[in-house]
Amino acid sequence: MKKAVFHTLGCKLNYAETSSFMRQFRDRGFTVSDSITERADVCVINTCSVTEKADRECRQIVRRARRHSPDAYIIVVGCYAQLAPEQIASIDGVDLVLGASEKFAIFDHAHTEFIKEQTPRVFTSPIDEATGFGPAYSFDAGGRTRAFLKVQDGCDYSCSFCTIPLARGESRSQSIDESVKQAVKLVAEGFKEIVLTGVNVGDYGRKDGVTLLNLVKRLAGVDGLKRLRISSIEPNLLSDELFDFWVSSDVLVPHFHLPMQSGSDEILRLMRRRYISNYYCDLIHKIRDRSPRAGIGVDVIVGFPGETEEHFEETYRVLVNLPVSYLHVFTYSERENTPASFYEYRVDPAERSRRTHMLRILSVKKRRAFMEMFIGKEAPVLFEESVKNGYIKGLTPEYLRVAIPHRNGIENTEEMVRITSLNGEVAYGELLRRNLNNANTKNDRAPFGLPVVQE
Ligand code: SF4
16 A cells, blocks of 8 residues: 655645545555654655755755655645746656646646656646635644634735735635535534634635625534634734624634734835724733633734834734734745835844843743633633643633543543643643533443433
């Protein structure tokens, strides 16, 4: 049996797409693995263009793959493959490069027997022709608990720092019916939580006359689906109607990931973002008022061209005062062919690092304050399947990671836990009671030796 190995760089969307490549290989009789250090016949590398190290990373991974499988047929796909196909084709050992429109048809473009040739094959089309939708879903390392379902791809926005519209093309969505069909299948496979992923998920359905709200309402009705999470949403796309449904739904969890990028209106304008700082802050306060325990994550970019010390301090001040739960801090790096890469005033790299460091420290404090809110409180935890050092971990709806001593039969079930202590980014707790929805038989309840409390 032939073997194919896969390596993924970048976001959850890339991981979801890699899973769909894996399924294609499995369906054709390959054994598959996500470790390129295993000897294989075919190696697929799914690249990302977001970091400035894309080129270096891609070269390193090709080298590593060749070290472990010197004769493997090497395929490179993904955002960086769309942006720099010739550069990738020049890397020693690469056999096939596929762009955004071609990557879902690996078997149509590769030599069918994956036989290496003298020169690499390169298939890419102009990005404005990338209008197809490659369905994809994946699940994370915790096992069959949480699935990432791709419902949208591409982006019609033109944020001045971003290469994604160049790498993934225009915004397009998977139909509601198809998304529901995939969700039903995932639930039947045992998944309890679905995370909706895409490049600009809030833009879902705009060109088809439907909205993200229409989609989540349908998905929330899927029998057996306990949790629905939205990976991220642009602040200007969180409509009042969606917000009302979000904070009142039993299925759509109270976890909001809202990119802010900067607290300075001047920088937001240079970034070509579609809101001002006050709008963003009002939105966060509105969420906190209606959903006091909600997890709120914020993306922020530091060192953007033109960001003076005053602009940075403004961002810092805004964030200090916002009741958010954690920050994802990105250090700005110039990306080829983006408007921002031509802006004049550049922040010194050492200064970029200092600002990044300051915000990361702030993030640690924010996370700690968020986690402390839960001490002594009860929270439903959806446990994953892996057990480490006698502990099993899971997530609350608000995206708090919780660990408790492992009990048999608790994997992939949602249980009530009382949070007792914190350690780093993990909260520790004690199991309070089993959720009757999970307990199928008396035996299922037995290992706990606990009375089952009617919810
Ligand atoms: S919304 Fe802006 S940052 Fe996000 S993918 Fe689109 S262009 Fe990039």
